[in-house]
Amino acid sequence: MQILMQLIVSGISVGMIYGVIAFGYQLTFSTSKTLNFGQGEALMLGALVGLTTINFLIGQQIGTFWAYVIMLPVVLAFGALQGSVVEWLGVRPAMRAKSEAGWIMATIALGIIFKNLAENIWGRDALKFPSPLPEASLSFGGIRIQPMEIVVVVGAIALMLGVEFFNRRSIYGKAVVATSNDRDAAGLMGINTNRIITFSYALSSMSAAFAGVLVAPVTLTGATMGAVLGLKAFAVAIIGGLSSGMGVVIGGLILGITETLTGYYISTGYKDVPGLVLLLIVLSLKPSGLFGKAAIKKV
Amino acid sequence: MLIIDNLVAGYGKVKVLHGISIMVPEGKVVALIGSNGAGKTTTLRALSGMLKPESGSITLGGKDIAGLTSHEITRMGLAHSPEGRRVFSTLPVMDNLLLGAFPRLTGSRHKGDVDGDINRMFELFPRLKERRTQLAGTLSGGEQQMLAMARALMLNPEVLLLDEPSMGLSPRLVEEIFVIIERLKKANMTMLLVEQFAAAALEVSDFGYVMENGHIRTSGEARALKNDPAVQAAYLGGH
Numbered sequence: 071m072q073i074l075m076q077l078i079v080s081g082i083s084v085g086m087i088y089g090v091i092a093f094g095y096q097l098t099f100s101t102s103k104t105l106n107f108g109q110g111e112a113l114m115l116g117a118l119v120g121l122t123t124i125n126f127l128i129g130q131q132i133g134t135f136w137a138y139v140i141m142l143p144v145v146l147a148f149g150a151l152q153g154s155v156v157e158w159l160g161v162r163p164a165m166r167a168k169s170e171a172g173w174i175m176a177t178i179a180l181g182i183i184f185k186n187l188a189e190n191i192w193g194r195d196a197l198k199f200p201s202p203l204p205e206a207s208l209s210f211g212g213i214r215i216q217p218m219e220i221v222v223v224v225g226a227i228a229l230m231l232g233v234e235f236f237n238r239r240s241i242y243g244k245a246v247v248a249t250s251n252d253r254d255a256a257g258l259m260g261i262n263t264n265r266i267i268t269f270s271y272a273l274s275s276m277s278a279a280f281a282g283v284l285v286a287p288v289t290l291t292g293a294t295m296g297a298v299l300g301l302k303a304f305a306v307a308i309i310g311g312l313s314s315g316m317g318v319v320i321g322g323l324i325l326g327i328t329e330t331l332t333g334y335y336i337s338t339g340y341k342d343v344p345g346l347v348l349l350l351i352v353l354s355l356k357p358s359g360l361f362g363k364a365a366i367k368k369v
Numbered sequence: 370m371l372i373i374d375n376l377v378a379g380y381g382k383v384k385v386l387h388g389i390s391i392m393v394p395e396g397k398v399v400a401l402i403g404s405n406g407a408g409k410t411t412t413l414r415a416l417s418g419m420l421k422p423e424s425g426s427i428t429l430g431g432k433d434i435a436g437l438t439s440h441e442i443t444r445m446g447l448a449h450s451p452e453g454r455r456v457f458s459t460l461p462v463m464d465n466l467l468l469g470a471f472p473r474l475t476g477s478r479h480k481g482d483v484d485g486d487i488n489r490m491f492e493l494f495p496r497l498k499e500r501r502t503q504l505a506g507t508l509s510g511g512e513q514q515m516l517a518m519a520r521a522l523m524l525n526p527e528v529l530l531l532d533e534p535s536m537g538l539s540p541r542l543v544e545e546i547f548v549i550i551e552r553l554k555k556a557n558m559t560m561l562l563v564e565q566f567a568a569a570a571l572e573v574s575d576f577g578y579v580m581e582n583g584h585i586r587t588s589g590e591a592r593a594l595k596n597d598p599a600v601q602a603a604y605l606g607g608h
Binding site: 241242244245247248250251252254255256257258259260261262263 | 417418419438439440443444448449451455456457458459460464467468469471472474475477478520521524
């Protein structure tokens, strides 16, 4: 029983990371019906830019904890900028040309370019990311939790609540929701929907970059860290439904927990299988996702 | 004042509007009538920038707006209550109204008294007041139509385009909508009204234009059109 609880707790923090990345997919999908297949690379770039920043700050005799805190806004700003570039270079031309698939190719291509760029700047090896909190585990009734794992969960929830609060309270947030509802009608309200879509890409990559620096102290960083995370988060977005913010969190938790359970009870070799099986089941039974609203394509 | 001169527009290679000219004078109501597929909705879409005109000019308050994007045109004071209502279904009634005032709340248009205008809308459409916290998607068709009109009015527009406000509504609600249009007219709102109920539309309007296959067939004072035997035979018989 204790082992089971331990596995679930570990699964939750992994799952929240998947959830945050998937949340990023959902942000752009809702406004533009497109998404960034280089989302994993946005996470990786965020983590590596974070690594360089935090190492620089530590070099300036700033303690690791404060260095981490000061690094956060730098990484968030970088993520927002990177997302805007992806939208501008990869998505907007395809949308202007009314291309159904152009953005898929373009965002994958940009992802590969970013990965190559990172390999040339930071090398191919996995790098250690300084942890702002003690790495020794805390014990709660025999269940061990790393302090950073708690930060992952709290940080992920805070980010998603922050976006939700913005959408509900500010007129610009309402403009984002209006654009997701009906882009043409939003234009008739005087909303520049192109700018809203750029903004959603900025926010999406910002979420990924944030996820990157949350997960980096627990795992390792490196140019290849994004690919698998991006893909799994994509599965989460499909399982939870691309139209539901709540869905991606639950989808992330489902995948995170099944992975740790499979890894322990079956074999770590099969760790990735149940999530993908789940993806196939959801796709065949409820293609709009467990929590998604069925989309009706008008012809 | 809105002046449309020789407007040509369409979808891809299919031309729908073949050079139409309409004038909507300040403070007047102009009805655009015609059968299904005549190009009435396309005209409104071209005016508000939802569709890019191929040629011709559209002058709003002295400035040519042809070819601008819909958000730019809206910010210049042209409000469009579109066909099919297009309310933001996952947002509450109140947020739909606030979004109608988006340019006023974000500095691209004179702000004025937004709260006061919301209260004015609630007075004009008392049902919306009852439903103000409800999601727009859960409203009835008539209520959604009222919301679409109120949302467009929240811009404090120079000119209001209304596309088929009576579509799909019960006769009693249609009557209610026309009473509201009458009230807006008394308040000097400049309106271009597209309607299937040609008789009722001409009743509230000062001028009318009859459209046929993307051309303006005839136009004139609304009262004169109403009594024109040719117009009566073609468009007023059924209603």
